[in-house]
Structure formats: C-alpha cells, structure tokens
Amino acid sequence: MSAAEIHLLDTPLPSASLLELLTNHLPHSLPVLRRLQYAANFSGNGLGTTPYSHVLYASRYSVEECLSVPSPPNKKQQEGKKHSKGRNHFAAAFVDLSRFPETQAWVYSTLEDYGVFDPTGSGSGSGSGTPSVEEVFGSSHSLPEEEAKECDQLLLTLLRRMRTIALQMPVELDPDFCSEERRANWREAREYLCMSAAAAATAGKDAHGEVKEGETGPKVMIGSLAEIHRHRLFLANKNKHGYGVQMHKTANIPDDIEWEVCQKWLFRTEALVSSPEKEAGLEKMMKEEGLVWDYVRDQKDVRLVQSRTSIKRQEDTLLGLPSVAVRDSREGRMVAWGFMAFDGTLMTLHVEEQYRGKGLAKAVACKVMRDHVKDYGDDGWGAADVFVENHRSQGVCRSIGGRVGWLLSWAVVDLSTVGDAL
Numbered sequence: 335m336s337a338a339e340i341h342l343l344d345t346p347l348p349s350a351s352l353l354e355l356l357t358n359h360l361p362h363s364l365p366v367l368r369r370l371q372y373a374a375n376f377s378g379n380g381l382g383t384t385p386y387s388h389v390l391y392a393s394r395y396s397v398e399e400c401l402s403v404p405s406p407p408n409k410k411q412q413e414g415k416k417h418s419k420g421r422n423h424f425a426a427a428f429v430d431l432s433r434f435p436e437t438q439a440w441v442y443s444t445l446e447d448y449g450v451f452d453p454t455g456s457g458s459g460s461g462s463g464t465p466s467v468e469e470v471f472g473s474s475h476s477l478p479e480e481e482a483k484e485c486d487q488l489l490l491t492l493l494r495r496m497r498t499i500a501l502q503m504p505v506e507l508d509p510d511f512c513s514e515e516r517r518a519n520w521r522e523a524r525e526y527l528c529m530s531a532a533a534a535a536t537a538g539k540d541a542h543g544e545v546k547e548g549e550t551g552p553k554v555m556i557g558s559l560a561e562i563h564r565h566r567l568f569l570a571n572k573n574k575h576g577y578g579v580q581m582h583k584t585a586n587i588p589d590d591i592e593w594e595v596c597q598k599w600l601f602r603t604e605a606l607v608s609s610p611e612k613e614a615g616l617e618k619m620m621k622e623e624g625l626v627w628d629y630v631r632d633q634k635d636v637r638l639v640q641s642r643t644s645i646k647r648q649e650d651t652l653l654g655l656p657s658v659a660v661r662d663s664r665e666g667r668m669v670a671w672g673f674m675a676f677d678g679t680l681m682t683l684h685v686e687e688q689y690r691g692k693g694l695a696k697a698v699a700c701k702v703m704r705d706h707v708k709d710y711g712d713d714g715w716g717a718a719d720v721f722v723e724n725h726r727s728q729g730v731c732r733s734i735g736g737r738v739g740w741l742l743s744w745a746v747v748d749l750s751t752v753g754d755a756l
Contacts, residue, residue: 340491342756343391346383348374351397353711356426358405361600361715361739362446365558368678368717369428369440371710381654381676385511386432388499392491393424394484400424406447423481425488429496429554431503432512434523435585435646437557437744440677441492445485449562450474451740475562486566486577493579494756497749500552503529513650526585527553527746551750555584558677558719561595561741568745580748586645594721595743597728599736601716603707606700607735616693624664627701630657635668642684655681656706658698660689672698674706680718683727695730 348370356367370389376382393400400422425443451474475482505524507517523529529552568581587594620626630639636652652673660670669689675681680702685694703716719742720727 339394340392340488341394341396342491342495343389343397344495345389346387347377348389349397351401352389352391352426355397355401355424356442357711357713358401359442359444359447360713361717362449362560363426363442364600364715364717365677365679366426366428366440366442368710369676370426371678372676373428375709376654379654380511381651384430384432385508386430386503388427388429388495390427390429390492390495391424392426392488392495393422395422395424397424406444421477421481423485423488425485425492427492427496429499431500431523431527431529431554432507432516432520434519434527434555436555436648436651437676438555439496440557441489441559441563443485443489443563445475445477445482445489445562445566446560446740448475448477448482449560449740450476482566489563489567490577490579490752491756493747493749493752494754496554497552497752498755500527500529500554500749501755515648516650519648527555551748553746553748555744555746557744558596558598558679558742559745561743564743564745568747578751580751581745582748584744584746593743595741596719596721598739598742599718599720599728599731600739601703601718601731601734601736603703603714603716605735606703606716607733608700612693616697619692620660624662625660625669626663628659628661628668630659630668630671630673635659635671638668639671639682639684643682645682647682651676652682656702656709658701658705660694660698670694670698672702674702674709678707678710678715678717680716683718683730696734699730700734 353367353370353374356363356370360367373382373387373389391397403422406421421444423444425441427439427441429439431438477485507520509517512520564581567577567579583591583593630636630652632653633649636649639652640647640649655676656674658672659668661668668686670685672683673681680699683695683699683702685698699718707714707716717739718727718731718736720731722741
C-alpha cells in the first residue's frame, strides 16, 4: 500500500464524524477518543488544544466511508470470522509536541479491536490449554496478516506525519499561548527529543543514508501505546515483521528496569461496585473526622499533589483537569485526591498514609468516574492505567468492578526510523 493510496488528514480539531467513528470502536479507541473529546470540549482552557495541536487520520477510506460499515464485532462474534469481509481499517492520533515533559501523542488503529489478550494465562484466546507468549502480552490478533500489515502501514503513516510536525516546530513557543514554564520545558525538550531541524534531518544516518544504531532523530513521547503496536513495529529487530522502528523507555523509568508495562483497566460507570451500607459507613467516617468532598483548587493543592508522585505533572495541567478531592475541613488540607487525565483515565489517585484503609481510594476513584466521564462523552466507559507490578492499585480497580482489557506502555519513538516525512 503506497502513500498515494492513503487518505491522510491533519486538522487542529476533531470532526464530529471522526468522534462518532472512534466511538463505534470502543473500548479500544478510548485513549484517543477521550483525548480528542477533551480537545473539543475544553478547547478554551489552553490545555485542550494549543497552536501546536494536530488531529491525524489515515486510511484507504474517508471517515464517512469507514462510518458506513458495521462496528467491529465483540470477542465472541470474532470467533470463526477471521476472514470476514467489510472491514475498513483506519488509524487516528492526537499530537501536541509542546506538552513535553507530559505525553505528546496518543495513537490508535483498528488492529487493536482484533487483539488477542489472555490476562489470566488460561489459554482462552487460542482455545488451547497453554496460552502463547503473544496472547499473554497482547501482541497476537485475529485478523488475516495482510489486514494487520495494512494497519501497520496506517500507523506508520501517522508517525511519518509526526516527523514532519516535529521538524516544523519552532525554536521558541509563542508566549501569547504558552506560560514561561511551558516555554522552558520546550527548550529542554528540543535537546532531549533532538528537535533541531538541521540535526534531525540527518540524525542517525551514515554516509550512505542508512540508519545507525543508537543514534536518533526527532523523537516523540507516545502514551497508552497498545502492546500489539509496540511488538509489531518497535520490537521488529526481535520478531518477524521487520519494520525497524526504534524507541526507548521514558526518563522516569529506573535504569535497572528494561521496560514498564501497564494494564488497561476498564469500567462501566453504571456498574461501579458500591453498596448503601458502605456508602453510609464512609459518610459517617467522613463526618466524624471532619472530611468533605472537594476538588484540587489552587497552587498549594498542586504542590502537595506533585510532592506525592514521581511522574512530572505540570501545574496548569493539574488545575485544568477534572478532579475530586477529600479535604480536612478544619485544616483545609487535602487528604485524598484523583484526576481524570486528558485521555480519560483515572490519574494520580492518592490517599495520605494516615487515612488509608478507610475506603477513600475506592470512593475517590468511583466519584472521579461518575462525576467526570460525562465531561468527555456519554458512552459510560471509564479507565485506569496500572503498572503490572502495582498490585495495590490493581486491587482497588478490581474491587470497584474493573477488568483488564489489554496491555500498554509509554514509549519515546525515534521518528527518523519511521520512513520519510509526510
């Protein structure tokens, strides 16, 4: 499939038809859909979109043509229909490189709808008693390989467009739209992400134009990247697909850890687990201890949140995202909090140590989703990204009715290895 055969759209805001199309592909489209909904619904707060925001779409078909075919089947309907007709594949992304050191891009392709993931290791995906490594890690799929390769090419098309976007980024961000903190972050980003146009044009290539291992061109931090894409595109030197796209882990991952993978926990807001007895007990406890429901209000609150996480969270982001907090009404200090991230996931859920074991984590998680999923859309899907080693958070997610949908990670992608800029 050549680039000439692909519809490539690059717009500052999502169209209503693209939002509808992504809604038809829930839950796998959730990260990109939520980020686009935030862009559309919060466009005036300086966070939803900036002058550097891009909404990308790639397919052999227009958005309207993709809308005209049935939604992808659920897992049970997929069985026995591996070679069914009528699938119009596409890929979509949200990109804003000015957001560094936070996530700069989210991507999705319809290959994710057909991923085979066995979180229990029971072998249910393959039908055998022993699951394959691909099933356990979510890198297997139920599509004909020809269609899977089409999805690969669509995702590569988006990455090639991101390479152009990176090379066109200015040396300095516009002070009319970006705070001094953001502008300072961007100066740091240009070095870390190799954004110098002159250097990036030739970075990582030898005298014959071949990519040299270990050298990099412009880079982008992609969040919530489904493992099926990482295995097919980015681990190509270790598998059969041979795309050769290079990436490395994000800066917050310790040196002694090769990679960090997250579970995507999914929730239905109408099915979040609670009971009148537990809610009454929580209300009684909060009244006795002088605790009240609130939200993250000001810089003092933000500094407390930032002090409790190793992940770099910017002040304007934390003040601009939907949040829920539990506050000591006597001292005015927050004792628990949680946010809904740009991509609609439960983010930075935290309870101060002396208040743990009282049910506050579950209560905050449920309230964030019940109160704020509707700020994005009306489909009722909630989500949380939890590291595979974080068993405490997994327990919270499980206790309120969540299930693991697939695996994902954050990756810094070397755009000099994705092909020519588009």
